Amino acid sequence: MKQMMFIAGTETTSITLEWAMALLLNHPRAMQKLRTEIDDTVGVHDRLINEHDIPSLPYLKCVINETLRLYPPAPFLLPHSSSEDCTVKGYRVPKGTTLMVNVWAMQRDPKLWEQADEFLPERFESARPAEEGCKYAPFGMGRRSCPGAGMGMGLVCLALGSLVQCFEWEKEEEAVVEDMSADFGIALSKKMALEAKCAPRCDVVRLLSNV
Numbered sequence: 035m036k037q038m039m040f041i042a043g044t045e046t047t048s049i050t051l052e053w054a055m056a057l058l059l060n061h062p063r064a065m066q067k068l069r070t071e072i073d074d075t076v077g078v079h080d081r082l083i084n085e086h087d088i089p090s091l092p093y094l095k096c097v098i099n100e101t102l103r104l105y106p107p108a109p110f111l112l113p114h115s116s117s118e119d120c121t122v123k124g125y126r127v128p129k130g131t132t133l134m135v136n137v138w139a140m141q142r143d144p145k146l147w148e149q150a151d152e153f154l155p156e157r158f159e160s161a162r163p164a165e166e167g168c169k170y171a172p173f174g175m176g177r178r179s180c181p182g183a184g185m186g187m188g189l190v191c192l193a194l195g196s197l198v199q200c201f202e203w204e205k206e207e208e209a210v211v212e213d214m215s216a217d218f219g220i221a222l223s224k225k226m227a228l229e230a231k232c233a234p235r236c237d238v239v240r241l242l243s244n245v
């Protein structure tokens with residue numbers, strides 16, 4: 035069980051972080067808006083962002099929700115199996131059928147989302163992910179949805195928030211950052227591993243030594 039939680043919890047969070055950083059590097063206005071929110075709420079020099087700051091950082095959550103919409107780390111969720119014969123919208127599903135849910139397609143469906151392929155974190159400012167019904171499900175749905183959703187969001191918030199709070203970021207190689215193609219499999223990873231340059235904006239060593 036411990037091993038399963040480790041596997042399920044590490045790749046999903048690291049993949050989300052990589053996509054989020056790539057999206058922010060390609061959208062400097064969003065990067066600046068996020069940095070301003072963190073600077074205004076947490077500051078730059080005195081302390082590192084911590085879990086108590088997360089409720090006061092709505093745009094950080096919008097950025098992560100929008101990243102999970104465009105690049106859900108588990109694009110087909112996990113395979114499920116019907117426990118009974120049933121009929122769904124006229125389709126007969128015999129007991130024992132393996133069911134895959136294509137959340138990647140649902141979350142980019144232009145019938146469900148305006149400017150579906152665009153990175154617009156602001157779309158989550160008014161919408162609450164839990165109220166988006168079946169069109170937004172990066173953690174799955176129902177009884178077998180991700181038990182680590184809260185922890186996963188918290189980890190990505192802290193990791194992304196720290197990277198933006200502590201460093202100035204620049205693209206290393208335009209082509210690599212701008213190429214947002216994905217490797218589709220059980221996990222949706224970035225085909226070209228992200229490379230970026232960073233420079234400390236605050237006394238990172240002193241701040242980290244206080245952790």
Ligand code: HEM
Pocket residue numbers: 038039040042043044046047050102106107108111112113172173174175177178179180181182183185186187190
């Ligand atoms: C951004 C972070 C994460 C994302 C996007 C994510 C997403 C998912 C998804 C889509 C599923 C399958 C749900 C389904 O098939 O309906 C799942 C299952 C699971 N996740 Fe996560 N996850 C994340 C983080 C974590 C963390 C941090 C942990 C644990 C520490 C975790 C533990 C698990 C476990 C144990 C399952 C299997 C649940 C079952 O089979 O009933 N996940 N996750």
